[in-house]
Amino acid sequence: MTYAERGLRESATFDRATIHGIQRAAATGVYDIRGWGAKRALPHFDDLLFLGASMSRYPLEGYRESCGTDVVLGGRHAERPLHLDIPVTIAGMSFGALSAQAKEALGRGASEVGTSTTTGDGGMTPEERGQSRHLVYQYLPSRYGMNPDDLRAADAIEVVLGQGAKPGGGGMLLGQKISPRVAGMRTLPEGIDQRSACRHPDWTGPDDLTIKIAELREITDWQKPVYVKVGATRTYYDVKLAVHAGADVVVVDGMQGGTAATQDVFIEHVGIPTLAALPQAVQALQELGVHRRPDGVQLVVSGGIRTGADVAKALALGADAVAIGTAALIALGDNDPRWAAEYDALGSAAGFYDDFQDGRDPAGITTQDPELAARLDPVLGGRRLANYLRVLSMEAQTIARACGKSHVTHLEPEDLVAVTLEAAAMARVPLAGTSWIPGTTGGL
């Protein structure tokens, strides 16, 4: 008999996952640490729909009329801005959190379609630099592996202030993943838990950030674009301050953004959804007069991007590009059913595996175990990622053409409606079938 047939009723408040969490906490006395991003249902791009052209708008022919996808990031101050062929980039993920094979595969896939990858906590590997046509070097609070030579070897610098999965939180790479190479790069003993500070050690606020960005420009002779990445919280203010501090590009990571390892309570309860953050960021850029201008500040949005529809919706709401992390790992083979038996043996299942911190990823992606890591073929993984990135771009183009646009960044909020009140209010687009945008008379 099923639970329902037996008359058993699950509590909405104390559902099975909640009960399990309480039991686990009671047994261990330690909070749950895991990878991945928020798993709770949040207002998201799925709650928006495009208004394809009919009579009042004129669509473009799918296979005959072109629809551009290229984007230039960092033309405000840098002598060498990034010219990307598609508006989808790879978000920062560290060697350490990911295997060397996974990092190489990300570089191969991104380079094949002309977009960028990003380093992460722990520094730059030669493999990553070698395989990435455009590589963004993250400048993080921990400064693990921070090397000025790598700074100069990068194509752009991303000053990381926060991450969507854990705004305000530091990093935590558990000892299981600290191989001799990872430990060496981070100047720490092998096998110990590596804590990362939640804030930068040598500046304490936006005024200091201005000076820090100027220093990075001096060191790199003003050639590289400087990004500033924030976790989505007080996005309107953070974006304004980032622009004032001199950012060429602002990266806003919503709370659906992934992580290698942090507290579950942090992932699920800190930050705001990507959908809520994006219009705030655009408003800030518009008020400063730097949105969608050749000499302006570009906006990259990340946090739960999965499909070309998500890409198109983010661009329509005002992003210049999006970044993907979790989706890129899935494209490489993360949570692939071919490893189902091994996921089961770890107490998880294909499609549910999020214990990236344990370093026992059967797919060889979120691990430093040499045998597991060897399962991922970087060439094949790169090809799969390239395929996926192409699909994202083609899907976004298809939608853009249907809306009558000759470039994906010509999509605009007018092309969108929302199917829920929450999404309409957050995205600042009308509820479908109405002209009503909830909250438009309110504040931020």
Place this chain on the structure above:
Amino acid sequence: MDTMTDPLTDTTRLDLAELTLREVNRTLHEMTSGEVVVTNPRGAHSVAAGLTAPLLVTIAGHCGYYAAGMNQLADVVVEGTAGVGVAENMMSGSVRVRGNASQSAGATAHGGLLVVEGDAAARCGISMKGVDIVVGGSVGHLSAFMAQAGRLVVRGDAGEALGDSIYEARLYVRGTVASLGADCVEKPMRSEHLAELAGLLEAAGFTDDDPASYSRFGSARGLYHFHADNAY
């Protein structure tokens, strides 16, 4: 551009009253050897940041933030005080501050020698990753916070929470320590530590100090593995 080289001393003079910071730093970045004096820094930020050659650079006056930031190979002397983050993320070479330094001196630095002849403010040596830092006077609170590797020598006193969450760096203090941070403990001064300290003091030019008058501090290694009792 007002770049002058004295034919007698072969010293290049870069005057920040006449040149922009960009012009000064570009010139320094293009040089592969030699001696340079940067005059009139007047508190400018990022002076001599990003050097990559074995230059001898004297900054004749007070500096703002990030003086000699990320230095590689060069020997830099600040003839005055230094602002926040002097020699931050230094990789090699040396930086000497004749006066006092503001907070976060030598932050995240991987190598080389930083000498502050006066006092250094809070968070001196924060997240240091292999640099040697010798402070002639005292350091402020949270110095050597999350220090990973390298040595910090304090000839005066240390403020509160010294060495909080420290990893494998070694700390030597001659004066008093207001308090130790999480997981930082006093350790015995064995012969190898006395010898190490003597070498550091000599390199910094403080040869009159008796290494035996110093105390050593380091990690209790209690935070190295995450468990329930690690909540502070």
